[in-house]
Amino acid sequence: MRISFDWLKQLIHIDKDAEEVGALLTGAGLEVEGIETFDVVQGGLEGIVIGEVLTCAPHPDADRLRVTTVDIGTGTPSHIVCGAPNVAAGQKVVVATVNSTLYPAGGEPFKIKKSKIRGEVSEGMICAEDEIGIGTSHAGIMVLDTDLPNGTPAAGFFGLGSDKVFEIGLTPNRADAASHYGVARDLQALTDAKAIMPSVGDFKVSNTSRPIAVEVENTEACPRYAGVTVSGLKVGPSPEWMQKRLRAIGLSPINNVVDVTNYVLHELGQPLHAFDADKIKGNRIIVRTVAGGSAFRTLDGVERKLQETDLMICDAEGPMAIGGVFGGEESGVSAGTTSIFIESAYFSPDWVRRTGMGHGLKTDASFRFERGTDPNMVIYALKRAALLMQEVAGGEVSSDIVDVYPAPIPHHEVKLSIERAHMLIGQHIGTERIKAILTDLGIEVTGETDAHLSLSVPPFKVDVTREADVVEEILRIYGFNNIGMSENLSTTYLAKFPKPYAENVTETISNYIADNGFHEIITNSITNSNHYRPAGEAEVAGLVRVINYNSEDLDVLRKSMVFSGLEVLRRNINRRQRDLKLFELGKVYEQLGDGSTKESRRLALYMAGNVSAESWKQPSGKASFHDLAGVVQNVLRKLNAGDFEVQPLQPNSYMRQGIAYTKNGTVVAELGPLDAGVTRFMEVKEQVWYAELNWDYLLKKYKDNLVAGELPKFPEVRRDLSLVLDKNVTFDQIRHIAFRTERKLLQDMNVFDVYEGDKIAAGKKAYAISFTLLDRQQTLTDKVIDSTMSRLMQQFEKQLGALIRK
Template identity: 60%
Template sequence: MKISLDWLRTLIPTDKPAEEIGKLLTGSGLEVEGIEELESVPGGLRGVVLGTVLTREKHPDADKLSVTTVDVGDGTIRQIVCGAPNVAAGQRVVVALDGAVLHPSEGEPFKIKKSKIRGLASEGMICAEDEIGLGQSHAGIMVLTTDLPNGTPAAEYFGLGSDSVFEIGLTPNRADAASHYGVARELRALLRHPCHLPDISDFHAPAAAAPISVTIEDAAAAPRYAGLLLENVQVGPSPEWLQRRLRSIGLSPINNVVDVTNFVLHELGQPLHAFDADQISGNQIRVKRAAEGEKFTTLDGTERTLRVEDLVIADAHGTPMALAGVFGGKTSGVNEATTRVFLESAYFAPAVVRKTGQTHQLKTDASFRFERGTDPNMVLMGLKRAALLLQEVAGATVAAPVVDEYPAHIGHAAVRLRLPRVEKLVGQFIAPERIRQILTDLDILISEELTDEAGHAEWMLSVPPHKVDVTREADVIEEILRIYGYNHVALRPHNSASYLAQFPNPDPEIIRQNTARLLSGQGFSEIITNSITNSLYFEKEGETDETLVRLLNFNSAELNVMRPSLLPSGLEVIRHNVNRRQRDLKLYEFGKAYRQKAGGQYEEHNKLVIYLTGNTAAETWQQKSDKSSFHQLAGAVQQVLASLGFPQPTSQPVQHPYLAGGLTLLAQNQPVAQLGAVSTAILKRLDVSQPVWYAELDWDWLMRKYKNALVARELPKFPEVRRDLSLVVDKTVTFDQLQQIARRTEKKLLQQVNVFDVYEGENLGQGKKSYSVSFLLQDPTQTLTDQAIDSVMNRLIQQFEQQAGAVIRR
């Protein structure tokens, strides 16, 4: 369903921007799936202003061209070559400036540029109406009569505005919001602004008897049927304002009579149908069931076989003229020769219309609303509103009083609301006065205030019929919560109820299992090693490590301390496998490390350690296998950190007693992982014969700071752009430093920084290396222009040069 903001503001005055209104409606259950910006004229006449012709002279080299000077209010007098025969000094004109893009009435858009015409410079264009899409005339330039100053935007002079159109995904239960007035009622409750129906006080009908009578033969299927006879109707095109309203919501204008019925349908939610009154045989309308097997040709020219379940609008002889609430007939519809119109406004039972639509595979804007339930109290309002509009746009006159048959009256629904029940279902106390206010704004009246045996407040409510889905207490509470705001209900971790999922604190064991699955999915195998190990692994020659946690009663000299690091026990596993020809290993372990503090106290820390050694995969005839690398290890560590909510750690050189080199990764300025190559001294001490890459993560800290890494984001609507740079820097400059410079320089558009090549060679110079870096740029609100992209890249280049001493390879 499309809703025009400009149209909406005629019913509820608000200066709220479209984006804010969209969020409010979505929060209340009317999901805004998109907002489209519409312009009265393509391009919105941007770059087109009012000006004054100061001088006009004949072009020296062209008989049909004039050389003018024009003042456009910016202090610069422009010379413009003009080919219009009617241009003259002193005229107020429309001027397209350099850079403006014009959308003519016919042909493709074109851009205004400074140019030379027959040897003379021209700095813009004086416009005719067809050149800016405001008409078809090309006889000459537009000459204006106005006191507006030069430089005034032409769009302001012509009263051209833009409109925002909401695409609302209307759920079946929200029939009350299937119109502009229905959405305005919703905003009335959300904004606490008054909204109003269109003024119909000027409607008057003669007192004479109606020449066309109405008989309802099935009151259950048609509880209310009203009609009005209009004469002197001049069928023709609708005025521009009416056509613009319909086009804004995706409807094509047909003629003024049909357009008015469509306009009222989308304004008030009340479907209407216009009959050619001269085609109503016997001057009688009969609302009846069809005869089984009866033939009827609808407006689309299709002959349909009716069933007895179908409700039809028939003439005095019982001949169908329309399928009630669904589709009109071919012979009774309004055409160019029509001068007398019988206007129908009714309320039909939703189930009847739904069944007819399904039987004949017909879906219309009218049936869409009737099937869900319209407002029986809007029947006369819609009829009178349409009559006044037809008087305005088609010259119609009201020829008879309104016929209103209402044999099966539909009243307000009575619903009991227990205030303690509101708090129980919502999960939060809402003050009774706030509840009263919300109900009043939703047209739900409090007919009686009671107190139950326990002294709790109860209200008897009167729910209007347009709230078709509000029939019980839970429905009323849902209405209260919608307007109160779901986002105002605090869901704390200890809250729980039978209808709400629990929100417990993160379970460390579940997080550990998820991390284990992540690593196992990358080909790593989990190991579990002994927490008791050999003290010789940790004691330097001739020195005793006083921080070791020694066992007082050990059975073996090789198992005499609690391990201060998981590395030696993991290297024992690697040695065992390598000695048995299993050289390609990817391992991980969750375990504890133990230390003795000064004063004799002990501490233990949970760690996650990862090992890589050997080749990445077995060699095959298709490809050779590469050696395991630091980058593979770093990639696995970063995936673990990202899964725990730390996607972009910073880094610094590692300082670890067992690593020969590598990085320390920091999150929130805290060292959380150390990774690199195990030193040859340690490998030799444990008799491991091949290089090993090792990573150690501070699992305790990660669990304390864990945050759910699953963040839902709207899919991007605009494309990303990639730009590459080749940077020559000192060997001491790391890619992480370059990445941090880039992210500090551009925080909005820069989405990703990646290095895809590193090169070192004599041609670069002593102590130099080259990084080839890609940058992904994206704006979530618009398509990036070349100017914006160049601006970002120039700033990045400048900062790389200043902060990293980089030389850009061209």
């Protein structure tokens, strides 16, 4: 995006040079990728000055040449040989001084040197208008009518001063800054200057002789449509000042009508379109869609096949323009146009984006519409355009403004925590400074308490919808460079907060998993629908599809974390990195039966290959179910979310066996081996152990209260049991029975050996379990210990059919 500094200074009066302004904008997120000098004429008339001819005499050796002396303000007259027939003493002329470069109209540039012409010294050149590139006449030198001092730069006399142009790398989220006024609004917040909107106070309706009726059939695609008629105008070239500004930002002037629409677009960010009012059939505009496959010829002379999702601006007989994207050839402004209808509208970004991609069209208008324009700028921009049109093309407003806006787009209401803002900023900047920044950016403070600000965010701030977005706005204006390091390092994990911040919990768990040798990955939420097809149509039906996808491989939002992780595993394994432990915290999406979409966060862990690197100290074994289960159990324990039931995994599309942790019927985590069919389909040749945790649920259940107590005064006692059980009995079942049987003395249980083999009956397994007992009031006696262990053995025998090995 190109922004003219001269144009910008008409909207905000700042006493900084272009380099300083560029640095300010870059610091605020509008990265200035370069600052160019724009000259209305090539070279900017540098080294070309106004001079006065003091003497003029015939050249002694050439009949058509004159030898002159010219005062160019240096104190010493310059000797210049001139071949123009109209040169004479006493004239004010344009002089190209020695070492200046001329860029003649239609010719190659050349440098002026001190030379001898037929034996006479020549120290410059007296110029005709074509020789300095401001015209085409070569009839003679320019003779100026001016009292300016000799030596005055000619660029100032002709009003052809250079401009500085910023090349800004506009990110997609900054639609609010896609105009000169949008940039000025940021500068308003960055400096003490105030941005000034161009005045539209002189707008008035002269008569209503050319009304154009408007009907909007598709208000989803076009929430607001407005227009007004200007009649009696004359199409022709724009004035030089307007052409200069348009050229500075890379646009070629066309005519005064089209130039005004482009001017307002780049000034205010509101795209406009001008229709020849005499070509609007039935004096009626209908905003609607048309049948797919219909032919339509656009302004560039190309015939296009319309899509059913293209929003068209139609008259009583048919389409005139593709809404928000491109005008039609037949309804465009021509040299014979005398009346125009100016369109100013707010089109849905989704509709414009889909249409632009479908036709491969990218215009200045669609660039802004598909990112989101300001629906509240529609009428203002319309008035601004009508006034400019009258100024540069004559005519008068010949209709009332028509404005179809059935459902006004509301502001976003955001509640900002002052404490939260300061924590995210990393520094206390004060409530008043926060309010000043927000007000300068156009965000209204509607309410205030000691702890919170109630904010009304206008719709032109399309990317500001949450508290974090507001803090980002504050921080980019306050300045990242202004956030200093505190004198004392501090941390929040020892402090007590009423409600823990999700980011802190996430960081704690991520650090724990990473400390256990896992590498964090970040993958794309958009994936390939073909991954889900082997699971059947039911699985595919639940996918959330991307409407305007750029690649067949990226056409849906992921329903599971499985495939994005397998893609990473495949890439690493194919590069001989086979011992892998990975984790990712990301989002999954699902299309529900009622048409709504469910979005949730998941924590996924993957293990493949050996559990650790080879070492001379100890052998390295293959990763197993229990290696992953241990990490999952510790994550659940660190979240302090309570007890979970362990149940056999219900087979799904990715895992046929494993375990599930549940709480009150909700599946909290699932883990097990990924089905071999899934890994083969993804071309992963290793067995993959996988776990997926319901992160949203776990965050809700998270408790950060730490229970502390004094160390026990009496010793613990350990007793061991060997139980022979059916193979389908889990340790979790044994644990639940034990703690239900002995709630006071039993402190902990642990499995230290498991045996399956020919020493016991088929279908059986043996657990060696340790029990830790403690009485905090007194020393345990053998009688109490034996009684406790006896009751535990009785319950194991009764409920599990256990054989106690003595």
